[in-house]
Amino acid sequence: MQKIRTFLWFDGQAQEAAEFYVSVIGGDSRILDVARYPQESPDEVGKVMTVEFRLAGQEYVALNGGPQFSFTEAISLSVDCEDQAEVDRLWAALTADGGEESRCGWLKDKYGLSWQIVPRGMTEVFSDPDRARAERAMKAMMGMRKLDLQAVRDA
Structure with a gap:
């Protein structure tokens, strides 16, 4: 234990x-x-x-x-996803049957528990030494519900 x-x-x-x-x-x-x-x-x-x-x-x-x-967004479970396919699968499963999408990779499942579904590599994008690129990535992420690492990298 x-x-x-x-x-x-x-x-x-x-x-x-x-x-x-x-x-x-x-x-x-x-x-x-x-x-x-x-x-x-x-x-x-x-x-x-x-x-x-x-x-x-x-x-x-x-x-x-x-x-x-009841649950609040003050606590959430964060999942480090290996790839976009895992992000997509977990997002679909956890938002099904009454779950709710939020912003920036956050959602609430059908029981009200908050989750962060995060593709591996997001933190590296935001710590890019090219600060302008990191800022564009942050702006792109702020407009998303489900995170798309490639779209953030392309920003």
């Missing part, structure tokens, strides 16, 4: 969300454990309480905590 894990609060969809994330991210991703509410708990006995899962080697815990809290 890793020392620090991200804990995500859901209103009844913890297992559904974890299974969705595992299916979308793939690779070293899987459900690790499902715990159910016991007697004397604040929720229905036997209902899924927490789901421990791994996404690309990183561990998370999803809690069915109720409607008291």
